[in-house]
Amino acid sequence: MKNLSEEKKRIKKIIEILLKEYPNPKTALNYSNPFQLLIATILSAQCTDERVNQVTKELFKKYKKPDDFLSVPPEIIEKEIYSTGFYKQKTKSIIKCCKALVEKYNGKVPEDFDELCKLPGVGRKTASVVAGNAFGIPSIAVDTHVTRLTNLLGFVNTKDPVKIEFKLKELLPEKYWIASSNLLILHGRKVCIARRPKCFECVINKYCPSSKL
Numbered sequence: 001m002k003n004l005s006e007e008k009k010r011i012k013k014i015i016e017i018l019l020k021e022y023p024n025p026k027t028a029l030n031y032s033n034p035f036q037l038l039i040a041t042i043l044s045a046q047c048t049d050e051r052v053n054q055v056t057k058e059l060f061k062k063y064k065k066p067d068d069f070l071s072v073p074p075e076i077i078e079k080e081i082y083s084t085g086f087y088k089q090k091t092k093s094i095i096k097c098c099k100a101l102v103e104k105y106n107g108k109v110p111e112d113f114d115e116l117c118k119l120p121g122v123g124r125k126t127a128s129v130v131a132g133n134a135f136g137i138p139s140i141a142v143d144t145h146v147t148r149l150t151n152l153l154g155f156v157n158t159k160d161p162v163k164i165e166f167k168l169k170e171l172l173p174e175k176y177w178i179a180s181s182n183l184l185i186l187h188g189r190k191v192c193i194a195r196r197p198k199c200f201e202c203v204i205n206k207y208c209p210s211s212k213l
Contacts, residue, residue, distance in 0.1 A: 002154075004171075011155060011171045014204045018183040021203050025182035027133045029053065034109040034134035035101075036060055038119075039069075041126045042093050047084040055084055066098035066107050093121025111135050125161060132178035140168050141181040145188030152192065152210040 019025070028049040031037035036056065043052045059080055063069050069077065077091045084090060097119050101107055109130065110116055116127035128141035140146075142161035146168075150156045156167050172180055191198045197212070205211040 007155065008171050010207055011153075011168075012173070012176070014153065014207050015172065015176050015180055015183060017203050017207075018187055019179065022183055022186045025179050025186060027129060027182060028185075029129075030056060031134070032060070034111075034130060035065065037134045038097070038109050038122070038126070038130050039063075039094060041129045042097065042121055043081060043084045043090055045090070046086055052084060055081055066101040069094055069098045070102065096120035097122060109134070111137070113137055113139060124165065128165070128181070132181065136178070138174045138177040139181075140165050140172075140177045142168075143181075143185060145185045146181055148194060149184045149188050149192055152197075152208060153204075154209045 027037070029037060029040040029044060030053045031040055039059075040052055040056050043055065062080075074091050074095060077094065078087045081087050081090055081094075100119050101109065105115075110119075113127055113131045116122055116130055117124060119127075122130075125141050125143060128139040131137040132139040132141065142164045147159055147161060147164060150164055150168065151159075155171060156164050158164060168180060169177065187202075187204075188194075191202050199205050199208075199212040202208070202211070205213050
């Protein structure tokens with residue numbers, strides 16, 4: 001069994017190195033307010049952030065608040081978000097979420113993690129993205145990059161995002177929670193790429209048991 005104290009020191013060192021490499025870690029999704037980030041995150045499921053940003057650039061000109069999404073037939077929304085994939089399910093999620101925002105939260109995105117999780121179509125990952133990036137609430141969003149890197153780094157041996165989230169929260173000081181997600185995602189996209197990791201140019205390779213060096 002790995003020494004918890006040593007693992008805490010190792011992950012803290014990794015995060016500090018990554019902070020120097022990526023000084024301003026934030027979500028790649030474009031947004032101007034919590035509602036936009038909520039919608040963008042729902043659209044980002046099984047889709048690249050780049051594609052979502054292309055879609056929301058026009059989408060957010062037309063839909064500025066929950067009522068706007070509820071004022072048009074679902075077929076119109078489906079057509080506008082079609083290129084993000086799974087457009088029918090995403091449209092249902094957006095409509096249900098907007099309805100809940102209007103009926104229970106006066107059209108505002110709740111500034112509370114547990115309340116965010118209660119919104120239809122919003123899981124812990126989406127709630128964590130919004131809570132952390134829009135409201136500065138300490139949270140860790142576990143996506144495919146975070147899952148892959150935490151396993152490669154040997155901090156977890158599971159694909160369960162909830163287990164990974166809580167393990168990272170156990171290992172990391174709270175002040176690093178928000179940054180850690182964004183740092184691992186950035187590093188996963190730029191260096192630790194699936195199937196072709198650039199271990200030779202990785203700034204944390206000496207702390208990684210999966211390093212090819």
